[in-house]
Structures are given as structure tokens and as C-alpha cells.
Amino acid sequence: MPLKTHQDEMPSINLTPMIDIVFQLIIFFMVGTRFTEIEKSIDLKLPQVSSSAPLSSAPQKRVINVFRDGKIQMNQQELSLGQLTSELKTAREQYNELGVVVRGDAQTDLQNVAAILTACREAGISDLGISVRLGTKER
Template sequence: MPLKVAQDENLNLNLTPMIDVVFLLVIFFMVATRFTEAERNIELELPQVPAAGEAAAPIKPRVITVTNEGQTLLDGEPVAIEELTTRLADEVRRSPDVQVVINGDARTPFQAVAAALAACREARVEDLGITVELAAKAGSTIR
């Protein structure tokens, strides 16, 4: 049985949606071009930064370590609390954005860590951090 294929001679293609899309694209590009011209006409004096190779080095924080015996170390060097206060105060006078991190051993008496905190406060250190480790116990939650 031969198949007969009927051809519809009135095949119409609706171009209206395509014309709408092209029209919207033309409007978009016209408006976008106007924005870039307006930005070029704004007179700005841009801030200057050092060249990419000359970027300022990030500030390395000073590290105060309180050992389990209560000994205080500043960047690995043993210091007394009074000397710690003096050295930090001198550094704050030279550069007010001094960063200090306190590492306290969990087995040390808290008084030794509190003395280091008091030395930082007396030296007027504003950027101060304390390192801790979160306990990973089964079923525990942090509130």
C-alpha cells in the first residue's frame, strides 16, 4: 500500500516573536551604549595604589604563647609580663594596627592567660585574638 504524503502549500512561519526579540535586543544595546558614554564623561580622580609587584606585605601578628607551666613567650622568646607590656606598648606606639594572637595551653592556670590579656589591654592593643580548639565529642552541641 503506497503512502501518500500530502504537502500543505500554505505553510506559514510566524515571525512576530523573532521580530520582538530582535527589537528588544536593539533597545538593550542602545541603552547600554548610553550608559558607557555617560560613565566616560564623569570626571574622577582615581586613588593610586602601588604596582602589583609592590603590594604592601600583610601584617604578621605577634604571637603570645602561655605554656602549661605558666611561662609566657612572645614570638617564641620567653618574656616576663612587665616586659611583654613594655614591648607591646612600644610596638603600638610605632604602629597602631598591631595584631596579637594569644595561644594558651589548656592545662595552664587561667591566671597566666589573664595576665597576658591584661598586658595587651595595658599596652592598648586593639586587634587581639585568642586561639581555641573546638572539642569533637559525640552528641555535643555548641550553643
């Protein structure tokens, strides 16, 4: 069996492409920061305000209560399913990202809650939630 008497050359890593990319990134960021400085140096008198806040705040989520007997209540008003759908459509026209939280009585039929969720979908509301309370684990 022949033995190696000389050692092979150690492989070397070519760093040239990586250095090229680093230099290009440095140039890119240097040029990019110059544009923002130029915009800030434009002589422009900005309007002054007393406080900063959004023009209108997002409305709170609407809370719909479903009672044991199937009665529906929103904003302390008792509504039918059709009235609820039209109220939600009107509210959604005013604010497109309107959210709804459904609070169903624990003893009510699931069908009542499902009808409310369907009415919300018909009104075009996609931000839906169901309110529950945490209890102890039963085994």
C-alpha cells in the first residue's frame, strides 16, 4: 500500500465576491442616506398644531348579548335578527374594520349564537369574537 510522503495543499476560501457585495451595500446605504438629508434641508415652513392625535379614533368593538330565551341586545337595545344585521351594516359603512364580541348565556342554545355570527358575516364583519369565562377544570 503506497504511503503519502507529501502533504496536499490546504484549500483556501475566496473572499473576493463577499468583499465586493459588502462594498456595494456600503455604497447603497451611503447614497440612500443622502436622499433623506436632502429632503430635510428643503426650506419649508410646516404647519403647527397644539397636540398630536389621530383625526378619529377607532370605535370600540360592538358587544352583542344573547340571552337564554334567544333575546338579542346591542347597545342596551333589544333587536331582532334583521334589525341587528342592518345596524351592523350601517356601523360597518362608517368604519370598515369594525369588530364584534358575542356574549351568549351559558344556558342558551348554540343555534342562537350561530344565528348572531351569521348575521355578523352577512353584515361583512370579519373581526368576530366570543366572550367566555375561565372556570375550574372538571374531570
